[in-house]
Amino acid sequence: AQSVTQLDSHVSVSEGTPVLLRCNYSSSYSPSLFWYVQHPNKGLQLLLKYTSAATLVKGINGFEAEFKKSETSFHLTKPSAHMSDAAEYFCVVSGNYGGSQGNLIFGKGTKLSVKP
């Protein structure tokens, strides 16, 4: 069965410093992995996705993630945090090979706080 584990429930950084949100996955096949962001009172927005192409994936708003099969990790990073990055971030794995069955499996989320 597929699953993701977000290693930190809450991360706090200062504005202008790097962001690292950690995610480990478990999958019986080469997975498709995603990061979504959820701002308060707003819908989930796709930040980036990995689907077995380049292992370093660039997303929106300066975020990127690196797929490391040997470590079963898909950590999200950003060189310099902005106040507007404060939100809840979800690491997600596709529930079935190739997404044929459709369901996404979400981690429990990491709340990112950005201090001025």
Added chain:
Amino acid sequence: DTGVSQDPRHKITKRGQNVTFRCDPISEHNRLYWYRQTLGQGPEFLTYFQNEAQLEKSRLLSDRFSAERPKGSFSTLEIQRTEQGDSAMYLCASSSRATIETQYFGPGTRLLVL
């Protein structure tokens, strides 16, 4: 706005009442998904449709829950005899044939059962 829309955005009901939520997917997206998100948790998959066919249902979807997508466009999710444990955010998402795995989410319907 061409995104996924959901109605209502908020619903307060008394235990035992029935409620119905609506989701309008992105135009021409053939797949539509329902998820439930409780406080402090990530969304959990409930069910999904390909066109009008309901292809998968999670064990979370008890007999009190029913979902339809009669014409392959909008979908409704009905909860009968609501319980306090049904209080959650109900999220809808859609995806296209070209990018099946990329799901676009609506703003959600927040349900509170008193």
